[in-house]
Amino acid sequence: MKKLVLLFLLFAFSNSFYAQETTTKKKTKAKTEKAAKVVKEKQEKAKKKAKEKKEEASANAAEKKAKAKATKADAKAKKEATESKSKAKLNKADAKIKDEAAEGKSKAKATKADAKAKKDAIESKGKAKLNKADAKIKEEAAEGKSKAKLNKADAKIKEEGKKVEKKAVKVKETTEKAPKVADKITGEYNGKKVYTGPRGGKYYINSNGNKTYIQE
Known part of the structure; x- marks a missing residue:
């Protein structure tokens, strides 16, 4: 009888221990999780x-x-x-x-x-x-x-003509016609009036109405 009681107590303690261990494990697992x-x-x-x-x-x-x-x-x-x-x-x-x-x-x-x-x-x-x-x-x-002026001008023209006659060496007859606007009279040569062109050439008008240049 004593053994039976002892066995019962041991069984009850064991169940209690295992139950407590299971609860602890569950708690530990919950904490871990x-x-x-x-x-x-x-x-x-x-x-x-x-x-x-x-x-x-x-x-x-x-x-x-x-x-x-x-x-x-x-x-x-x-x-x-x-x-x-x-x-x-x-x-x-x-x-x-x-x-x-x-x-x-x-x-x-x-x-x-x-x-x-x-x-x-x-x-x-x-x-x-x-x-x-x-x-x-x-x-x-x-x-x-103005006869006096004319005479003086003629005298000057004759004087220039004489100078031209002295200096003149030869004459050159051309086919150039006398200009419409007469050039300046600067002397006389063989009784003809000597004109000086714009470029300095001296000439007189011959009987044909052309220019004859006096080359000195």
């Missing part, structure tokens, strides 16, 4: 945070790259604009120089032409004055208003 879950959550959070940082870094890098590209493109555009502006200024300056050169050339031509025209006008005016004076002398001589 909870701890593992916390670790896992932390790891997932860390992974998520790392991923977010990586994505942010990638986005920042892409943004920096885009900004650098835009800055480079802007610098290139500014450079091209500056070069284009400089080229336009250069072309404008070159065109201005060419225009000024052409204008200067035109002015030079105009000045030369004006000088020639003035020279011709002076020569023409001089001839006109000389012819007018000669015509006036002849007119006065014809009218008898």
Whole structure:
């Protein structure tokens, strides 16, 4: 009987011990699982945070790259604009120089032409004055208003004619007709009036109405 009671107590204690051990194991397992879950959550959070940082870094890098590209493109555009502006200024300056050169050339031509025209006008005016004076002398001589002047002019013409006769070596007859506007009378040769042309040539009008040059 004692053995039976003892066996029963041992069985009850054993069940109680095993039950307590099972409860402890369950609690330990729950704690372990909870701890593992916390670790896992932390790891997932860390992974998520790392991923977010990586994505942010990638986005920042892409943004920096885009900004650098835009800055480079802007610098290139500014450079091209500056070069284009400089080229336009250069072309404008070159065109201005060419225009000024052409204008200067035109002015030079105009000045030369004006000088020639003035020279011709002076020569023409001089001839006109000389012819007018000669015509006036002849007119006065014809009218008898200035016989003294005419005689003096004739004397001078004869004197010049004598000089020409002394200096003259030979004469050259040409087919040139006498000019419509008579040249200046500067002497006399063999009873004919000697004229001096605009280039200094001395001649008289022969019986054919042509010029005969006196070559000294």
